[in-house]
Structure formats: C-alpha cells, structure tokens
Amino acid sequence: MDNQVWARDPKQFFKSLFEAAVAAADPERTIRAFLPQKPKGRTIVIGAGKGAAQMAAAFEKAWDGPLEGAVVTRYGYAAPTERIEVLEASHPVPDQPGLEASARMMSLVENLSEDDLVVALVCGGGSALLPAPAGDLTLEDEIAVNEALLASGAPISAMNTVRKHISRIKGGRLAAAAHPARVVSLVVSDIPGDDPALVSSGPTVPNNATREDALAIIEAYGMKLPERVMQHLQSDAANAPLPDDSCFSRNEVHVIASAARSLEAAAKLAAEQGLKAHILSDSIEGEAREVARVHGAIAREVAVNDRPFQRPALILSGGETTVTITGKGGRGGRNSEFLLGLALEIEGQDGIHAFAADTDGIDGSEDNAGAFADGSTVSRLRAASHDPKVLLARHDSWGAFDAVGDIYAPGPTGTNVNDLRAILIT
Template sequence: MTVLSQPEALLRQLFDAAVASARSECLIAHLPSPPRGRTVAVGAGKAAAAMAQALERAWPGELSGVVATRYGHALPTERIRVLEGSHPVPDEAGCDAARQILAAVRGLSADDLVICLLSGGGSALLTLPAEGLTLADKQEISRQLLACGASIDEINTVRKHLSRIKGGRLALACAPARLVTLAISDVVGDDAAVIASGPTAADPSTYADARGVAARYGLALPPAARALLEAEPDETPKPGDARLARAEYRLIATPQQALEAAAARARQAGLNVLLLGDSIEGEACEAAKVHAGIVRQMVRHGGLAARPALILSGGETTVTLKGQGRGGRNSEFLLALALALDGLPGVYALAADTDGIDGSEDNAGALLAPDTLARAAALGVDARARLADNDGYGFFAALDDLLVTGPTHTNVNDFRAILVL
C-alpha cells in the first residue's frame, strides 16, 4: 500500500513535519554567550513553556525568570516560573503575569542578560492596561477586534497603544541590561513589531494608526480607551531609538521554514509541490475560492504542478463574524473550499493552526475529502447554512473530521495542504 492510497494520513504527516520544524529546541542554535552578571528569562506565548524548558536544559550557568503561556500549555520547569493565562481574550492572570515579568527585569545592570522568549499568543498573555484603563476595557476591545475581521497587524497596533508592556515597552524596562529576544514567528512577514505585539521591538505604528483601525472597523471603544488614544500620552519607542541599542532580535522558527519542511516530506512521497508561500491573508472564504480555482486549473488544464500534486500555503486569514456558530478560520476555510470544489474527485485537504488551536476551539483544524459534502447531506447537515453561521467546527464535528492535536507548544501560523491526485 502506497502513501498516496492513504491521503488523509499523508496530509497529517505533512502537518506534523511542519510543526516539528518549529519545535522550541530550535532556540539552542541561537543562544547568546553567558554574561558576567545574571541571566533572566522572560517571555510569553503558546510556546513559552516549551521554550523555557529547552532554555533550562541548554543554558550553562545561573538562570531565573518567569514566562506566561495559555491555560493548558504549561510544562514542568525548574528555574523559570511558568504562569498561565487566558487567550485570545485576556484575564487577570495575564495581567499578573505581565506585572511579574516587569518585576523580574527591574533593577538589572549592564552586566546582566535578559533572554526574552516570544511566540504567537503572547499579546493576549501580556496584558497590562495603560494608565486609566481597566481589564474589562481591554477585554471588550479584544472581543471587538477578534470579531471585526481586522488583520493581526491592525489588532496589535491597537493593543500596543493601550498597554504598559507591549510595543517595545518591555525592552525599555530591561535597560541597561543586554536583551536578546528569541522568537517563533506566527505572523505574515515575520515582523518583530507584530509578533506578540512586539514587547521588545521598536514600534513604527502610532496612536494615529490605532485610531485609524478603530474608525475603519467601527469599534465601539470604551470612553477611557478613546480618550487615551486621543491624548497620545507617551508614544512607543520607534526604530532608531537609542534606548533600544542593547536589544537584539533573533527569529528561531518561521512559517516559511515550516512550509518548506512539509514540502520536503511531500516530495519524498512522490508529490509535485506548488508552494504558494506563507503570506496568504484576507477573508477565509475568499482565500478558499482562490485555492479552489487553482485546483480546478490543475484538474482541467494541467500546468502549475503535474498530478499527483500538493498545494501548500500559510499565512493568517480572517473571519468577519456574522453568525453564532463555533468555528475557527481554518475550519471556515475548509468548509468554503468544500463548497467551491463541490465534490471534485481526487481532492483532499487539511487546514489547521500549527499551535493546535483553531481560533478558540479545541481542534487544530479539520480534514476534507471528495465525499465530504455527500456525507454531510446524508446526515442532514446543510453546508451552506453552517458556513453562513460561521459554524465550520460544528460541520466537521458532525462528520468526525476535526483535527484534534492538543497543544503543540509552538506556533508558526496557519497550515493549508491540498492534495490533488
């Protein structure tokens, strides 16, 4: 039996290859030299606990610190405390973690070293409202931003200007110590200012940009937040700021590297790979239509990549919520893809978030087969109605086609693989 006779199993192997390429052990090759003074580790994200664990195993000298991760993502550590908080909407535990992180870097000297461990999800987990704002204010703003269809760049532009730790402010708190950030990228373009809202990076965005995002999406900002954005109290540190002279940023894993790892595994299985890149954005439904068009081109006219072929893409689509269903952007993409392909023979797909969480549900994503719509119809599940209700999760759960991995302890954004036999 060949791997191509088990398409769903092959797609899962490709996803696993992408995730494995971004494991926290990647940081070992990027570690700085030990300092003359203390070494303090701080950080946040869905991979933070795994990164802290890897750092402890590799670091040769004295080490202490604290990191924040999502509930259910903690791992045992000995020298670095791991705190848990809520994601994607922040909670008081995240605020407490941010306060403890700031306390950990307070009073350091020029002989000391701070290693900051960042990954996707860090923005929600490093929540410390700006002066005059409450946690409730931040929670309400987060809910609106997550539902309006804004890109992660736009979401983080607002977050940074309503925070006491994001947008380079953590870097300022570390001075005069040397600061080395080790980051796993989950954003299009691998922009240090966007990953986890850039707590240790210069921030080119402004209060005016944040107001622009709020206006563009019609956000109903709490009065205190609106007043703060208008007042522009203390702007985030910008590129070239002398206060960031001792801050260094190192990417240890990226979405493109993960896609390339999956592509290498696919070629080993005898597939011709069409790699669309790691920068696919926009509404999940619209991205699905574009991917379906590429599939139909392959099937009807050839070209692009000879069959058997694999279409790979990454990035981060968005979903503008209009319904009340359960779903994430990857299950929404797959449901829209199923409708666009309409049972086209020989086409299988997997779409999932590499952190193991599609939006806020318990699945990483889902799997699609040529008979998906037919099986749904036989069960009385209306695919178009489920899509209109943003209920991709419910649709694939009814078919037992959800992809459930549990926490992967990394995050290199979305992974989409379409197998065309």
C-alpha cells in the same frame, strides 16, 4: 514512512505533513543556534505565548549557566521546567492571572545593570496573555478591545498595532523597562511576513507604528471601543517608544522559527514520497472563505486541466486568515472555516483532498487544530441533514466537520507558526 502514503491514505499523509511542519518549529531543535553570549551579571528569562513554556524548557536545556525568570502561556499549555517559572493565563480573552503575569514580567526586569542579560522568549498568543492596560484603562477595557478586534476581521498585524498602543508592556515597553541591560529576543513567528515587532504585539521589539495608525485601523474596521480607550489613543500617552530610542541600543532580535521553514519541511516530506509540492506563500491573509475560494479555483484548475501544476500535486500555503463575525457566531476557527468554504468550491470533484490546521494545535473556539475535507464533504453533510452554506453563514465550521467525522485534534503542540493549508490533487 511508506512511500506514496498520500495515494493510499490522504488523511494520514496530511497528519504527517503537520507533524513535519511542527517539528521544524520545535524550539528544542532551533534555540541552540541563537544562544546569546553569557553576561557578567544575571541572566533573566521572560516570555509569553502559547509555546512559551516549551521555549523555556528548551532554553533551560541549552543554557549551562545560572538563570532565573518566568514565562506565561495559555491554560493547559504548561511544560515542566526547573528554573524558569511557568505561569498560565487566558487566551484569547485576557484575564486577571494574565494581568498578574504582566506585572511579574515587569518586576523581573526592574533595576538591572548593563552587565545583566534579559532573554525574551516570544511566540504567538502573548498579546492576550500579557494584558497591562495603560494609564487609567482597566482590564475590562482591554478585554473589550480584544473582543472587538477578534470580531473585526482585521489582520493580526493591524490588531497588534492597536493592542500595543493601549498597553504598558507591549510595543517594546518591556525591553525599555529592562534598560540598561542587554535584551535578546528569541521569536517564534506567527505573523505573515515575520515582523518580530508584531509577534505578541512586540513586548521587547519596537516598531514605527503610531497611535494615529491605531486610530486609522479602528476607523477602517468600524470598531466600537470604550470611550476611555478612544480618549487614551487620542493622547500622547499612547505613543510607544520608537526603534531609534537609545533604550534599545543593545537589543538583539532573532526569529528562530517561522511559517516559511515549516512549509519547506512539509514540502521536503512530500518530495521524499515522490510528490511535488508547490508553496503558494507563507504569508497569505484575508477572509477565510475568500482565501478558500481562490485555493479552490486553483485546485480545480489542476484537477481538470493540469495547470498551473501537473497532477499529482500538493499545494501548500501558510499565513493567517481572518473570520469577520456577522451576527451570533457558531463554533469553529479560521482553518475550519477556510476548509468549509473550500469544500463548497470543490463539491463533487474527485481526486481533491484538503487539510488546514493551526500549528499551535488550537483553531478558534474549540479544541481542534483544524479539519479534513474532500470533494465528498458537502454531499456527506447534506446526507446528515446539514446545509453547508447555512453552517458557513453562521460560522459553525466545527459543527460541520464534527458531523462528518473530519475534525483534527492533535492537542497543544508547543509552538506556533501560524496556519498550514495543504491541498492534494491526484
């Protein structure tokens, strides 16, 4: 790559940062270091997430023994495999094929022995792809819960705490069903803080969260859930097995890719071009427009006063923001909403360019990963007869960036380590 492309073509520079971050989370690069010891018995592969098919393909290439199994991914995210079946289902709202995929996973781990090995390939997106309503709950109940969670503004950790308590497969229950087989979970983390029990609501990884925690989250965010769901959560049947349960005694968990490693890869690429990168955090959460306000203030401070970083500077951050839907929502996702909020903060400021995208390639309701913004974004929107504040208020960030030609749509990446935010100040 040409040296200092960031100075000549910020958009191309941001694209290269995204590619470096995604490459650092490519399962084909990372999975070999975490291969388990071969078992005396069978090797069963299960998995779920938006990058599960790519993880399955990578595992097949790395594993030289017999294996069988299935993974489920989002429609359109499949990858060629030879021995592991790839199923597809709906994301972010569960559907019947997802229900069937959950049943398939449970059937694969039935009647195993202590000589058998289960390898769980888990990445972000599996919560929606593995619906398995507990007790008397229905798929419609789980869909209603999912829609309420997505609109609530709750962080992903809170959402997945609720999800695991209304499921027959989440919260470690899939691993419990595999007992007494050894279960090795290989996890690509899209969770701020990289707690593997929260990735895809932890189908093979338990944690200490309780149904009381789930009820407290529902109350805190004012969620209105079906009465049957609330009755279930108020019963002991909602309790998930805890980490000290003997059924997990032979389990192993490895995080094979994370936002931290991807941010470091992006920072390394910038350094190779003579640009100092500053990673604020790999686990930023909060309302997208509020996170944008803070990032915007830091960027302006650098641009005007050369503090806390001296120009030229690259500010990087990761994590997962949220968007609380108020009224009828528009089109977009958390990264484009962050950028639209940021554009308002840096309006008219020369020398600030910004980028935000979801590393799985899809941000919210549309087919883009994210977008680009700079100090001229707001004026260009107004010149095109759009009011950026109105667009932000109705959560139509996709419409905003589409109007000015700043959408970024690389397509599915095959991995998912949350969001990449980058602000260049020259």
